[in-house]
Structure formats: structure tokens, C-alpha cells
Amino acid sequence: MENHQNTFMTKVHKSLLYTVIGIILLFSMAIIATLIAPQHIDPTWMQPSSYYQVQMYEVADPNFFISSETSGVRDLQYVQRLTNGYTLLSFQENESVRIVAPAELEKYITKFGEKNLKLTSRLLLLRNPEKDIQTSAKQLRETLQQQMRGEGKSLIDYKILELYDTGLEEVFSVARSEGIIEDFVDEDYTILDDSVNQPWHDDPGVIFVKNPMEYRIVPTGFAQTKGWKYDPEGKSVESIAELEGKELGFRSRELLIKLGEQIYAHEGCWYCHTDQTRTLVQDVVLNGSESFPAPPSSPNEYIYQKVTFPGTRRIGPDMSRVGIKRPSRDWHKSHFWAPRTASAGSIMPSFKHFFDFDPRGTRKTEVGIPNYQFEAIYQYLMTKGTRITPPTEAWWIGKDPVQTLKIIEGEL
Ligand code: HEC
Known part of the structure; x- marks a missing residue:
């Protein structure tokens, strides 16, 4: 009986030992891979490789x-x-x-x-x-x-x-x-x-x-x-x-982007728009072009967002590269003011409350003066497609070429 128990315990001890050694081995391999691998990565992956990027x-x-x-x-x-x-x-x-x-x-x-x-x-x-x-x-x-x-x-x-x-x-x-x-x-x-x-x-x-x-x-x-x-x-x-104080009332870009995210949420933009470039050809070509296909969305693009809006239906175009596709502030101004003047037949509602001194009733064609809500949504949209970094950067080395984290944390 005692003998039997002994062999049983040795077996248990042995398998425990193997498990521990196994775990240690796996961990150290993972650490080695994380530390060494980035140094052997093709440098072009870390650099912008096209005009688009x-x-x-x-x-x-x-x-x-x-x-x-x-x-x-x-x-x-x-x-x-x-x-x-x-x-x-x-x-x-x-x-x-x-x-x-x-x-x-x-x-x-x-x-x-x-x-x-x-x-x-x-x-x-x-x-x-x-x-x-x-x-x-x-x-x-x-x-x-x-x-x-x-x-x-x-x-x-x-x-x-x-x-x-x-x-x-x-x-x-x-x-x-x-x-x-x-x-x-x-x-x-x-x-x-x-x-x-x-x-x-x-x-x-x-x-x-x-x-x-x-x-x-x-x-x-x-x-x-x-x-x-x-x-x-x-x-x-x-x-x-002084600049950000009450009197002058400037808003930093960082603050505007955060606000823009909120506006995007509560205005329900996500109901009609997606925010992801899938790996499908139609996505990468539509969001870029034949010669410069847009990179598909990667998770690190979203890491600084509190809420993400991948969306489910594309009633309007995808937003994930809109900062590159449509950088013009003027275009967005007239589009939010009256989508149909910028884009014939659009079913997007107009967002006139993004503007002050609403001149409706005076001259219908006149675009109002953008207020901070417009600036916020505009700045938010401009981050779309502009924060792309190859996956290595943010995850492995903790480096972020656009320094977005610092901006979000107010260090810059
Ligand atoms: C009822 C659905 C609907 C809602 C809600 C909506 N949109 Fe749109 N949006 C569209 C449609 C349809 C288009 C394509 C026609 C056009 O350009 O107006 C569009 C176009 C756009 C474009 C131009 C994109 C491009 O690549 O040409 C932007 C930018 C945009 N919407 C942003 C927004 C934002 C920001 C919100 C929320 C404040 C919003 N939309 C809410 C339907 C919608």
C-alpha cells in the first residue's frame, strides 16, 4: 500500500515538475520572441512605405x-x-x-x-x-x-x-x-x-x-x-x-478629438457609417486607390479611442480612412451644413447645429459659422486613417510615431 502511494506521489511530483518547466520554457520563448524579433524586422515595415502612408x-x-x-x-x-x-x-x-x-x-x-x-x-x-x-x-x-x-x-x-x-x-x-x-x-x-x-x-x-x-x-x-x-x-x-483658459477659450486638438468621438456616438453617425477597412479588395481600393490601396484596419488604430464604432451597415461610406480621402475642411463644412449640396442625392441629414449664427431665413445658401462641435467632429474624422502605424510600433516596442498617447494624456 505504502509502495503504491509512493509511486503515485512520485508520478504527481514528476508531472508537476514537467508542467512547471514547460510553462517556464514557453514564457521565456515568448519573451525572447518579443525582445529579439522586432530587431530583425524589415525596416520598411516600420517606415511609411508609400506616399499614401x-x-x-x-x-x-x-x-x-x-x-x-x-x-x-x-x-x-x-x-x-x-x-x-x-x-x-x-x-x-x-x-x-x-x-x-x-x-x-x-x-x-x-x-x-x-x-x-x-x-x-x-x-x-x-x-x-x-x-x-x-x-x-x-x-x-x-x-x-x-x-x-x-x-x-x-x-x-x-x-x-x-x-x-x-x-x-x-x-x-x-x-x-x-x-x-x-x-x-x-x-x-x-x-x-x-x-x-x-x-x-x-x-x-x-x-x-x-x-x-x-x-x-x-x-x-x-x-x-x-x-x-x-x-x-x-x-x-x-x-x-492662458490660451486654454476661459477668456481666450481655445480648445486643443486633443480635446476636440475626444469631443468628436462623443459627438460621433450620440449623433448616431455609426448607424449609417462603418469604421473599418476590411481586408477585402473592394475596401482597400475604395478607401485608397488602385495604385495605393489603403491598408486594412488594424487594432492599434483604435487603441486611443474610448468607444469604437466598427458599425454593421454601410448606408454611407466607410469612415476609417476619411482623414486621408477628404482632408478638406471646406468640403466638410458644406457637407455637414447641407449634405446634398456637396453630394447630390445624399440621404445624410444635415447637421446645422454644428454651426453658429444660423443664417437660415437670411440667405439659404450661406454656410453658418462652424462652432466647436464642427471642429470636434472634423478633428475626430481627421484622425481616421492618419494614425496608422505598422503593428510593430505600438505593441512591441512601445513606440508610437504619432505620439498619440502623449497627446491624449496631455503631455504634448
Ligand atoms: C441616415 C444615415 C446617415 C447618418 C446618420 C450620417 N450619415 Fe454621413 N453619409 C451618409 C450617406 C448616405 C453618405 C454618402 C453621401 C454623401 O456624401 O453625403 C454620407 C457621407 C458622409 C461623409 C463623406 C464620406 C466620403 O467618403 O465621401 C462623411 C465624412 C460623413 N458622412 C460623416 C458623417 C458623420 C460625422 C455623421 C454623424 C454626425 C454622419 N455622417 C451621419 C449617411 C449618413
């Missing part, structure tokens, strides 16, 4: 804040938070804007008519010419006006700005351009600094800002309504806290 990286620039101007001009101001060595800037002259600069900064100016765009990651800004440079600005104005007279053209009053080095680590700048995130450069540009230190902007393709100016404001107001507007002579905004 490059664009996705570019659109994801998180560092801008949005606010609607409360008085005066109706369009929105895009405010960029610029950090030295972060955003590539170009200073481009146009028909009526000319730029003067001290000799050492001359090389950063893209002269009027010059095809090659000059970009820099130095923190340079434009302002109304100050003391030292005023005489050369005056001279330039006179020469230009003489030229115009000589050519028998009517006089244009040139705006002459000074390019200067802020000497600061970061500043805010404003860009009135509507299409800031549509401004891709994919050829004909030179990056002038040797050490371009961009967290994710890899060549080719960079975002650039046209004529950024230091962010300065003056308060405006009429009776009870208080507002502010951009003014190069105003007081400069000194911190993000």
Missing part, C-alpha cells in the same frame, strides 16, 4: 489649438504652438507680402515666384519691421512701387514683414489659412538646417505654415460681450494655460 503621418500634427474669433473676421484662426526644432516652417513671399531680414536670416526667405520652398526647424517668426530694419523695409517698398509704376500697373500696397529670431524655445503663432493641414509639400523643397530634429516628420512631406506671426492679441468687446482678436501690436500670449 507618408500623408497619414503628416496629417497627425497635434500641436495646434483652435478657436473662433469672436469679433470681426468670420473665418477661424488656426493657432500653432511652435517649438524649436519641432515644426518645419516656411516663410514665403507672395503677391502682396514681402519679407526683409538681417543678412544671416535672408536664406530662409522663399522669394516671390521662387519654386523651391525653403523650410527650417529654427524658431523664426514674422513681425512688422522694427527699428534696425525699418529703413531697408522702406527702401524695398519704394523700389517695389517704382517698379509697379514703371510697368504701368496700379499700385499695390505691399505688406512688408520682418523675419526675426525669437530666441525662445517655444511660441504661439497664428495662421489664417483655412487649409493648414492640407498644405503638404512633397517635392521642390529644401530643409536648410543640418540637424532637423523632428519627432515624426520624415522626408518627404512636411507640414508648413504660411507666414506665421507671433501670437498677439487685443481684447475687444461691445456691451456685455467680451472677445479678442489677433493684432500684431497686441499683448503676447504667454502660456498654454
Whole structure:
């Protein structure tokens, strides 16, 4: 009896031992695979491999804040938070804007008519010419006006700005351009600094800002309504806290994206739209093109979303690549205002409450002024297709080229 029990116990002990050894072996193999495998992965998998993918990286620039101007001009101001060595800037002259600069900064100016765009990651800004440079600005104005007279053209009053080095680590700048995130450069540009230190902007393709100016404001107001507007002579905004505070009321892109997700949920967009590119040919071609098929959706695209909306029916088109397919803010403006004007025969309801000062009853064709709800849904839609990273990045190495986690957690 005792003997029998003994052999039984040895068997139990033995199988226990084997199980433990087995488990340890399996675990260590898994760890080895996770640690070593990424280093042997084809590097092209980690890099944007097509123009289509490059664009996705570019659109994801998180560092801008949005606010609607409360008085005066109706369009929105895009405010960029610029950090030295972060955003590539170009200073481009146009028909009526000319730029003067001290000799050492001359090389950063893209002269009027010059095809090659000059970009820099130095923190340079434009302002109304100050003391030292005023005489050369005056001279330039006179020469230009003489030229115009000589050519028998009517006089244009040139705006002459000074390019200067802020000497600061970061500043805010404003860009009135509507299409800031549509401004891709994919050829004909030179990056002038040797050490371009961009967290994710890899060549080719960079975002650039046209004529950024230091962010300065003056308060405006009429009776009870208080507002502010951009003014190069105003007081400069000194911190993000001030910018996001009650008075100026900017919302960061991070906040807008979160809000957009909520709006997408409670407006029931998911009832008519899916948010997944399946591996099927019709999906990858429809969301991309024949030559640049869109990558099928991968789980890491959704990891920063609280709620995901894969959807079940496609009454309208799929949303998962809409940030690439339709980057135009103008298009979305008229589409949400009146889907049928943008897309004949559409059954999508209009979302007029995404706009303020609803001008219905005055002029029917006029599009209202987008409010933060529009900005939120727009910014949310723009993340669709722009957060694609090869699966390696986020999971194995804990690296995230678009730094979305940091943005969500408010570190950037
Ligand atoms: C009743 C169904 C329905 C609802 C609800 C709906 N849509 Fe649509 N949507 C459509 C249809 C149909 C189209 C295609 C025709 C068009 O472009 O308007 C469309 C088109 C779109 C497009 C253009 C996509 C492209 O690739 O051309 C976007 C963007 C969009 N919808 C976003 C939204 C958002 C955001 C919401 C929620 C706020 C929403 N839709 C709610 C039916 C709907």
C-alpha cells in the first residue's frame, strides 16, 4: 500500500515538475520572441512605405489649438504652438507680402515666384519691421512701387514683414489659412538646417505654415460681450494655460478629438457609417486607390479611442480612412451644413447645429459659422486613417510615431 502511494506521489511530483518547466520554457520563448524579433524586422515595415502612408503621418500634427474669433473676421484662426526644432516652417513671399531680414536670416526667405520652398526647424517668426530694419523695409517698398509704376500697373500696397529670431524655445503663432493641414509639400523643397530634429516628420512631406506671426492679441468687446482678436501690436500670449483658459477659450486638438468621438456616438453617425477597412479588395481600393490601396484596419488604430464604432451597415461610406480621402475642411463644412449640396442625392441629414449664427431665413445658401462641435467632429474624422502605424510600433516596442498617447494624456 505504502509502495503504491509512493509511486503515485512520485508520478504527481514528476508531472508537476514537467508542467512547471514547460510553462517556464514557453514564457521565456515568448519573451525572447518579443525582445529579439522586432530587431530583425524589415525596416520598411516600420517606415511609411508609400506616399499614401507618408500623408497619414503628416496629417497627425497635434500641436495646434483652435478657436473662433469672436469679433470681426468670420473665418477661424488656426493657432500653432511652435517649438524649436519641432515644426518645419516656411516663410514665403507672395503677391502682396514681402519679407526683409538681417543678412544671416535672408536664406530662409522663399522669394516671390521662387519654386523651391525653403523650410527650417529654427524658431523664426514674422513681425512688422522694427527699428534696425525699418529703413531697408522702406527702401524695398519704394523700389517695389517704382517698379509697379514703371510697368504701368496700379499700385499695390505691399505688406512688408520682418523675419526675426525669437530666441525662445517655444511660441504661439497664428495662421489664417483655412487649409493648414492640407498644405503638404512633397517635392521642390529644401530643409536648410543640418540637424532637423523632428519627432515624426520624415522626408518627404512636411507640414508648413504660411507666414506665421507671433501670437498677439487685443481684447475687444461691445456691451456685455467680451472677445479678442489677433493684432500684431497686441499683448503676447504667454502660456498654454492662458490660451486654454476661459477668456481666450481655445480648445486643443486633443480635446476636440475626444469631443468628436462623443459627438460621433450620440449623433448616431455609426448607424449609417462603418469604421473599418476590411481586408477585402473592394475596401482597400475604395478607401485608397488602385495604385495605393489603403491598408486594412488594424487594432492599434483604435487603441486611443474610448468607444469604437466598427458599425454593421454601410448606408454611407466607410469612415476609417476619411482623414486621408477628404482632408478638406471646406468640403466638410458644406457637407455637414447641407449634405446634398456637396453630394447630390445624399440621404445624410444635415447637421446645422454644428454651426453658429444660423443664417437660415437670411440667405439659404450661406454656410453658418462652424462652432466647436464642427471642429470636434472634423478633428475626430481627421484622425481616421492618419494614425496608422505598422503593428510593430505600438505593441512591441512601445513606440508610437504619432505620439498619440502623449497627446491624449496631455503631455504634448
Ligand atoms: C441616415 C444615415 C446617415 C447618418 C446618420 C450620417 N450619415 Fe454621413 N453619409 C451618409 C450617406 C448616405 C453618405 C454618402 C453621401 C454623401 O456624401 O453625403 C454620407 C457621407 C458622409 C461623409 C463623406 C464620406 C466620403 O467618403 O465621401 C462623411 C465624412 C460623413 N458622412 C460623416 C458623417 C458623420 C460625422 C455623421 C454623424 C454626425 C454622419 N455622417 C451621419 C449617411 C449618413
